[in-house]
Amino acid sequence: MTASPAPAAPDPAADPAVAAELARLRQSIDNIDAALVHLLAERFKATQAVGRLKADTGLPPSDPDRERRQISRLREIAVEAQLDPEFAEKWFTFVVAEVIHHHERIAQSGSIDVVPGADGPAS
């Protein structure tokens, strides 16, 4: 038993109004993404400086209290901005973990003097 073939759907991308609206939204997403990447670059510079400062002065790289405060604050900001706070927390945790992995890879290659740690890069 075979189903009848579905009738060919009209191509919505051929509707100029739909295509224009999609292009408009994508332009905004691209602008926002460019800003996000630039801010991530700036954040990374700051966390590298924290890592160097901690390494130079013998401060422990990890500061779990600081990280808890950061998460709590970012969840509040997310709620105010109408962003799911769970998403904001997962995003923050991902960025912290990735920055740590990045520092570890660089530390292994010996090219910078940053000590990786659970909180150093995030802090």
Next chain:
Amino acid sequence: MTASPAPAAPDPAADPAVAAELARLRQSIDNIDAALVHLLAERFKATQAVGRLKADTGLPPSDPDRERRQISRLREIAVEAQLDPEFAEKWFTFVVAEVIHHHERIAQSGSIDVVPGADGPAS
């Protein structure tokens, strides 16, 4: 055989100059993080609108070509901003995946009419 106890290290956090520099850097990180969360909220609004538009017009939620172009562009922006392009790509992939999961959870709860898909939320 027991090792001699290590001599007590001076507490670097007690050095006012170190504490002030750490506080300064952390203030910058907190400012950047607040901006990042606000931009993520704005991005999410745009991707939700894309999801609704695609669902309303029957456009496929996934657009792998678009996603490849986005990754390629963000890697270039990262290089220009002196951010590791691998980090930028992993970050983008994480955000896209999380947005999809978020849309799926909401779609399952029936509270919005966004169709989740591989590219819809990112696109």
